[in-house]
Amino acid sequence: MAVLAEAWNIKNMLASGERASEHFAYFTVQANLLVIVVMAWMLLVPPARRPAWFDHLRGAATAYIVLTGLVYAVLLAKPEEVWSWSIEFTNAAQHRVIPWLVALDWLLVPTARRIRFGRGAWWxxxxxxxxxxxxxxxxxIDGWYPYPFLDPGVHGGWAGLVWPTGQVLLAFLLGIFLVAGVGRLRYRESGASAREPSPSATG
Incomplete structure (x- = not known):
């Protein structure tokens, strides 16, 4: 679905004359592209052959796409759109369906290595x-901002961005630690990680 939604987005971009530098600058688009990469990796590469940092990449992608849906619902969607499904396909897919599916994947498919909160903070x-x-x-450069809460012109100058941007950053911080916490609880030791010597075993 993520591939189909982004392909549809690109079709609309070409038809409307939207600049690619603007389309691919949206966090929503970038988060969905990252989800495509992570899910393709999971399908094509068995767990034992994935690098040690893959669970962190997957966790970060989960946090980004889930928070994309949350920020859209709280700050960007029109009031009548929040609970409505009569919206554009790509909008519904990238802001609702895909975040829910990726969140379910994170809940149902355990990580191969334990997520450490300290490393999760790097997300x-x-x-x-x-x-x-x-x-x-x-x-x-060009005076273009991808979202209203990043635009100082909408909030009366740079000082006016402290509150809306601070809200988004706080939501991301809390969301990232929540996703990392779920990953830590859902950890399941794989054969690869089981063979890794513990610090005590190596002296």
């Missing part, structure tokens, strides 16, 4: 980098 680097790049682009 915040990408949202922070996205925030910085969006502001640099809008402020110094």
């Amino acid at each position: 915040m680097l990408y949202p922070l980098a996205y925030l910085g790049c969006s502001w640099l682009r809008g402020g110094l």
Whole structure:
């Protein structure tokens, strides 16, 4: 579904004349592309052959796409759209169906290695980098911001962004730790991780 939704998005982008530099700058699109990569990896590569950091990539993708749906529902969707399904296919797929499916996958398919909260905190680097790049682009390059809560012109200047941006960052921080916590609880030792020596065993 993620592939179909993004293919439909690209078709609409080409038909409407939307700039690719704007379309692919949306966090929603980037999160969905990351989900496609992670799910394809899970389908094509058996658990024993995945790198040690794959569970963190999968966890980060889960957090990003779930929070994408949450931020859309709370900050971006029109009131009449929040509980309605009579919306565009790509909108429903990328902001509702895919976040739910990826969240279910994270709940039902255990990680091969235990998620550590300290390492899970690194998942915040990408949202922070996205925030910085969006502001640099809008402020110094072409004046375009992907979302209203990132646009100082909408909030009366840069100082006005503290509250809306702070809300989003706090939601991401809490959401990331929640996803990491679920992954930690759903951990199941795989054959590969079972063969890894523990620190005490190696002296």
